[in-house]
Amino acid sequence: NAGVTQTPKFQVLKTGQSMTLQCAQDMNHNSMYWYRQDPGMGLRLIYYSASEGTTDKGEVPNGYNVSRLNKREFSLRLESAAPSQTSVYFCASSFLGANYEQYFGPGTRLTVT
């Protein structure tokens, strides 16, 4: 099993450009998550999807949109990138419910100039 995969691994954007980060999992998990990680800030939740067909805002949703395409895939879109969105983005997945751990992808390092 590949686990959680993310594409691309690296991306450089100019301010105002748009892009979509892709995430897929092959563990039959119900829930999927997008986080961003900035130096000294830990992980902050952007959006999550508790189950197929639902999405909810996390702590820092402004400037982002998400799509739960099917049970396996959860994408994150930046419509108009800003330098403040320079970060490392992680996708994660888990089974639905409290007592399950999350499995993380390798991350996408995004720089907005």
Place this chain on the structure above:
Amino acid sequence: SQQGEEDPQALSIQEGENATMNCSYKTSINNLQWYRQNSGRGLVHLILIRSNEREKHSGRLRVTLDTSKKSSSLLITASRAADTASYFCATYGSGNTGKLIFGQGTTLQVKP
């Protein structure tokens, strides 16, 4: 705002020594989890402790939870150079919120 605060922010020890990291949180929880992140990689789950548990072990890891003080600690015994990483606590709220809230992490360096 983040739920967990970790202490210390950075820790440097010699191989063979024990490493202790602490996590405090603010609201009631269903469980608390610890994750490890090696440089440039995604997070890896280490251990989950439920709110009705006080201590849990996994190999060289020992986690304690004190819900009255809203705090947890992670002890790594007999540290190895390969334990060098960042360690994060994460809390799952008691309201079945469907999400984890992560602390800012402790960076551990184990010198050979």
